[in-house]
Amino acid sequence: MRRYARTLVAVALATTVVTGTAGWASGNSQSPLTGPPPGTASWRTDQVLGQRLPDPERDTPAQVARFFAGLSEEERETLAVRHPLVVGNLDGAPVALRYRANALALRESDDPRYAGLAAxxxxxxxxxxPRGRGQVAEVFGDLETxxxxxxxxxxxxxxxxxFDRTDDVYGTPAGMARSLYARTGPGSAVIAWAGYTTPVGLGLDAATGSLAEAGADRLTRFTDGLTAAGLPEPVVxxxxxxxxxxxxxxxRLHATDLVVxxxxxxxxxxVAALHTGARVWAAKDPTDWIDHVPNIEFAGLGHGPDPTSDGFGARRVPAGDARGHTGYFAPGTESLTAFAEIAEGTYG
Structure with missing residues (x-):
């Protein structure tokens, strides 16, 4: 009987998500973007420095960092100019060099989606x-210091x-990061990371973990790159x-805190099942529509218990005035105040 009940719940979840019940939009199936950055093939065969260049796919960010530490400024610039899309996405490469490479890549792009980033x-x-729907990470603050x-x-x-659309600002990574940075003190930096293929709408992609699994690999490598570049472990x-x-x-994530x-x-x-040494925090506004999503994980559908539930074990973050699903970083909210203090290591 218990198995039958769980099956019914799973079917209900699938029906809700696929048909867009309660006004939710059906999603379009997405293929995750994986593998090394564009231009890797020509990078691998380039002998301009008379030595093997680090492989963007096989070498670790720590190995990448050691390679660039042994180059002169002129050699670094040569690689950025010849291979901007590789250097700009190369986890472990120097931060300033990645900025420079991505500025060059954006300048060379004629895709109107990236005009704002370039200008x-x-x-x-x-x-x-620029592949697929495009992926971006932007820094607010002085990351190097x-x-x-x-x-x-x-x-x-x-x-x-x-990434930084002007409507629903605090539901975008740039809007969330910019708002958080404005509330943190000197010596902080915030990165808006849109570095994985996200679901479109709330269809089967959003109800399953396939895109998240690919995203987890990319996020892990990205944060490994921050550590390799000599930066402190982040709050995520x-x-x-x-x-x-x-x-x-x-x-696998090198982080001091995870805030969901x-x-x-x-x-x-x-929390124990996450197998992390990071502090885990959770916030949910009572008006957030996510509360209507069944908290199950069955036959590949659903993502498990609500992290704000008592049994999950996360530290609760106040969010009573966050105003819906995308209001957590809105100025003046208690959730943003708490997030800023967590980011600075002073909360509680």
């Missing part, structure tokens, strides 16, 4: 991959075209489906 004065683009670093991982419907903020990504990455907000679940039954 914005002072924008610090730490990653830019920061004492505290935060990374914002977004949920569904985020790509290069919606994970919104909506981004919390599924963070849950699957948790055991508006989460459908982390694909773990409790």
């Amino acid at each position: 914005g004065p002072g924008r610090q683009i730490l990653a830019f991959d 920061a004492d505290r670093v935060s990374v914002v991982v977004p949920g569904s419907d985020i790509d290069a075209g919606t 903020f994970c919104h909506s489906y981004g919390s599924v990504v963070c849950g699957l990455a948790a055991s 907000l508006g989460s459908p679940g982390m694909r773990a039954k409790n």
Whole structure:
């Protein structure tokens, strides 16, 4: 009987998600973007420096960092100019060099989706991959000198075209990161990381973990690259489906804290099952529609318990005035105040 009941719940979840019950949009199936950055083939065969270049796919970020530490400024610039899309996405490469390479790649792009990224004065683009729907990471603050670093991982419907859209600002990675940075003190930096293929709408992609699994691999390598570049371990903020990504990455992620907000679940039954040494925090506004998503994980559907539930074991973050699913970083909210204190290591 118990198995039958769970099956009914799973079927109900699938029906709800696929048909768009309660006004939710059906999603379009997405293929995750994996593998090394574009231009890797020519990078691998380039002998301009008379030595083997680090492999973007096989070498670790620590090996990449050691390679660049042995180059002159002129040699680094040569590689950035010849291979901007590789250097700009090469985890472990120097931060300033990645900014330079991505500025070059954006300048060379004629895709109108990236016009704002290319034209914005002072924008610090730490990653830019134009393939598919496009992936971007942007830094707010001085990352190279920061004492505290935060990374914002977004949920569904985020790509290069919606990375910093002007409507629903605090539902975008750039809007969330910019708002958090404005509330943190000197010596902080915040990275808006849209570095994985997100679900479109709330269809089967959003109800399963396949895109999150690919995203977890990319997030892990990205944060490994921050550590390899000599930066402090970050606080990682994970919104909506981004919390599924963070849950699957948790055991491998070098982070001081994981903060999930508006989460459908982390694909773990409790904090202990995440196998992480990071402090785990959870926030959910009572008006957030995510509360209507069944917290199950059965036959590949659903993402498990609500991280804000008592049995999960996460530290609760107040979010009573967050105003829905995308209001957690809105100025003046108690959730943003708490997030800033977590980012600075002073909360509680």
